[in-house]
Amino acid sequence: MAEPMPDLPETTLDAPLLPDGLARIATQGTPCPTPVFRQSHLHRLADRWTHLLFLACTLLVVLLIGGILYFLAARGAGAFFPLAGNTDKVVTFREVFLSTNWDPGDGHFGIVPFIAGTLAVTGLALLVAAPTGVLTGVFIAKVAPPWMRNVMRQVMDLLVGIPSVVYGIFGLTIILPMVGHAWLADAPAAGFAVSAAILAVMIVPTVVSLSTDAFESLPSSLDEGSQALGSTRWQAIWRVLIPAARPRLLTATVLGLGRAIGEAMAVQMVIGNNPQWMLLMRQATDQTPVLRFLFTPAATLTTELVQELPNTASGSTWNNVLFAMGLLLYLMTMLLILATRRLGRQEHA
Amino acid sequence: MKIRSLVLAAVAAFALTPAFAQTVTVMGSTALGPLVKQAADDYMKSHPGVQIAVSGGGSMTGLNQVVSGGCTIGISDVFATPAQDKTGIVNHNLVIEPFTLIANPHVGVSSLTPQQAEDIWTGKITNWNQVGGTNVRIVRINRPTSSGTRAVLQNTVLHGKPFSDNQLIQDASGTVAKMVASTPGAISFIELEFVNLYKGRIRGIAYNGAVCDKQGVGSGKYTLISFGHAYLNPGKTNPQVLKVAQDFLNFILSPQFQGTTVLKAGYMPVSYVKQLKARL
Numbered sequence: 001m002a003e004p005m006p007d008l009p010e011t012t013l014d015a016p017l018l019p020d021g022l023a024r025i026a027t028q029g030t031p032c033p034t035p036v037f038r039q040s041h042l043h044r045l046a047d048r049w050t051h052l053l054f055l056a057c058t059l060l061v062v063l064l065i066g067g068i069l070y071f072l073a074a075r076g077a078g079a080f081f082p083l084a085g086n087t088d089k090v091v092t093f094r095e096v097f098l099s100t101n102w103d104p105g106d107g108h109f110g111i112v113p114f115i116a117g118t119l120a121v122t123g124l125a126l127l128v129a130a131p132t133g134v135l136t137g138v139f140i141a142k143v144a145p146p147w148m149r150n151v152m153r154q155v156m157d158l159l160v161g162i163p164s165v166v167y168g169i170f171g172l173t174i175i176l177p178m179v180g181h182a183w184l185a186d187a188p189a190a191g192f193a194v195s196a197a198i199l200a201v202m203i204v205p206t207v208v209s210l211s212t213d214a215f216e217s218l219p220s221s222l223d224e225g226s227q228a229l230g231s232t233r234w235q236a237i238w239r240v241l242i243p244a245a246r247p248r249l250l251t252a253t254v255l256g257l258g259r260a261i262g263e264a265m266a267v268q269m270v271i272g273n274n275p276q277w278m279l280l281m282r283q284a285t286d287q288t289p290v291l292r293f294l295f296t297p298a299a300t301l302t303t304e305l306v307q308e309l310p311n312t313a314s315g316s317t318w319n320n321v322l323f324a325m326g327l328l329l330y331l332m333t334m335l336l337i338l339a340t341r342r343l344g345r346q347e348h349a
Numbered sequence: 350m351k352i353r354s355l356v357l358a359a360v361a362a363f364a365l366t367p368a369f370a371q372t373v374t375v376m377g378s379t380a381l382g383p384l385v386k387q388a389a390d391d392y393m394k395s396h397p398g399v400q401i402a403v404s405g406g407g408s409m410t411g412l413n414q415v416v417s418g419g420c421t422i423g424i425s426d427v428f429a430t431p432a433q434d435k436t437g438i439v440n441h442n443l444v445i446e447p448f449t450l451i452a453n454p455h456v457g458v459s460s461l462t463p464q465q466a467e468d469i470w471t472g473k474i475t476n477w478n479q480v481g482g483t484n485v486r487i488v489r490i491n492r493p494t495s496s497g498t499r500a501v502l503q504n505t506v507l508h509g510k511p512f513s514d515n516q517l518i519q520d521a522s523g524t525v526a527k528m529v530a531s532t533p534g535a536i537s538f539i540e541l542e543f544v545n546l547y548k549g550r551i552r553g554i555a556y557n558g559a560v561c562d563k564q565g566v567g568s569g570k571y572t573l574i575s576f577g578h579a580y581l582n583p584g585k586t587n588p589q590v591l592k593v594a595q596d597f598l599n600f601i602l603s604p605q606f607q608g609t610t611v612l613k614a615g616y617m618p619v620s621y622v623k624q625l626k627a628r629l
Binding site for chain 1: 410516535
């Protein structure tokens with residue numbers, strides 16, 4: 001804030017001084033506006049240093065992302081290739097990425113249940129959160145009266161800030177017993193249904209905030225024009241506003257998805273964390289397939305990482321496979337972000 | 350591998366710098382951590398000039414670090430692996446950790462025979478009415494595969510047999526207690542102190558006719574116990590620091606500390622098992 005202000009006199013003073021700069025050096029004794037000159041010199045130096053500082057910060061971020069990727073890859077690769085630091089045997093890609101049997105004590109490291117679990121729980125959460133979030137966004141931006149708009153915006157901002165562990169405790173102590181008691185005749189309700197519901201509640205505020213922004217940033221001529229052409233409110237929203245805001249709505253959804261896919265604490269508390277959930281589903285016969293799927297205790301990449309990583313010996317196959325799982329999660333998130341960036345850009349063009 | 354060696358160098362620097370100031374670093378089990386921290390505070394009061402820093406990380410972290418020389422004392426709920434034992438680390442059993450089977454209060458069962466308990470966890474028994482309780486499905490709440498508590502349960506109750514796959518898994522003891530309190534038909538396995546913390550909401554289950562308490566463990570009737578371990582690495586520790594660490598462990602093992610603070614923290618003096626062995 002303070003910096004641009006002294007810049008003005010500097011440039012105005014600099015211009016007349018520049019031609020006789022040589023003369024000033026020759027006649028050093030003569031009084032000249034050196035304080036001003038010195039200050040501007042310092043200023044320029046400060047500018048340069050600040051520039052370097054910002055550059056360093058930017059590079060640090062890039063370095064950090066690259067470093068984490070390298071670290072995960074180096075440790076994860078130890079699961080498949082005999083690297084220095086390995087204290088255990090290696091496994092093949094087939095045994096890890098194509099097997100549903102996770103039993104590290106017995107030497108089985110199939111991570112398909114975790115990948116499927118992550119995809120299922122985030123997919124279900126998004127199925128609930130995306131439509132709800134976008135429609136709430138439309139409501140706040142285009143339908144609600146101004147006082148309500150203000151209240152809703154503040155509520156959404158508050159909800160974004162609630163720590164995930166709070167959602168988790170809420171799910172564990174209230175939702176799980178309630179659902180189990182009401183629908184499942186006192187069987188435990190832990191599984192995809194409750195964790196997806198909790199995740200959906202967690203990401204709806206993100207989606208709402210961003211889609212409200214998307215709708216508010218649309219030129220009002222779109223809305224007015226379509227209504228002038230005789231469309232109803234609903235037609236204007238459905239046929240004009242939502243298509244026009246689509247790239248930004250997509251971004252909103254993906255940011256919500258990003259939050260969901262990486263969430264560990266809240267999910268871990270309500271999902272039941274059973275790595276053998278696919279086996280369990282095959283064995284169970286007492287419920288309809290859909291119900292069985294929704295209420296089988298399952299596990300995801302994040303929940304398994306958060307529970308096992310601190311307790312496994314570094315250099316063991318088990319530990320290395322967990323790092324490979326972390327790398328996979330990282331790459332999944334990266335891919336997601338890159339894909340939507342490209343998608344959003346295409347829509348713009 | 351470059352990053353790895355950098356990290357190792359940083360850890361080594363951390364370990365070496367305080368070594369000059371007579372600092373003993375303790376890492377590992379989060380369950381044993383509070384007790385060792387309490388012991389460190391007491392010890393430092395009576396031994397000015399000695400610094401003891403206690404941090405967590407989990408049992409396996411403690412063992413890994415003491416093997417690599419990253420800390421002076423590695424505390425753990427489980428024995429070191431055979432590979433780790435070969436590196437020359439030395440075990441000290443600090444305390445007895447009593448564990449107990451717990452259940453939701455509405456299951457109508459307060460005692461299980463060893464056979465019943467084993468059959469419940471292996472999946473042979475699926476309803477509480479098969480062991481004299483109410484007609485409620487049994488919900489097994491276990492720990493993650495890498496957990497020390499799970500290893501104790503498998504060694505003592507299941508005699509090494511595999512668990513049923515039909516189970517819920519939770520890591521933290523507090524969460525386990527909460528889940529047992531709120532899930533009808535739930536059974537789990539937990540440190541004794543949590544039974545008092547969640548009094549009325551969960552029920553401790555007697556095993557083999559013995560209740561998990563001071564008398565049960567002391568008389569040798571109650572067998573679901575494990576040791577809290579402290580490992581030293583004489584090969585990779587400054588001799589002076591090693592001497593201090595050894596003295597600190599002796600302080601924890603002294604009858605005075607074992608008889609007061611250890612009992613208050615929900616653990617039991619390690620001498621209980623020595624008596625037990627003498628009787629056997």
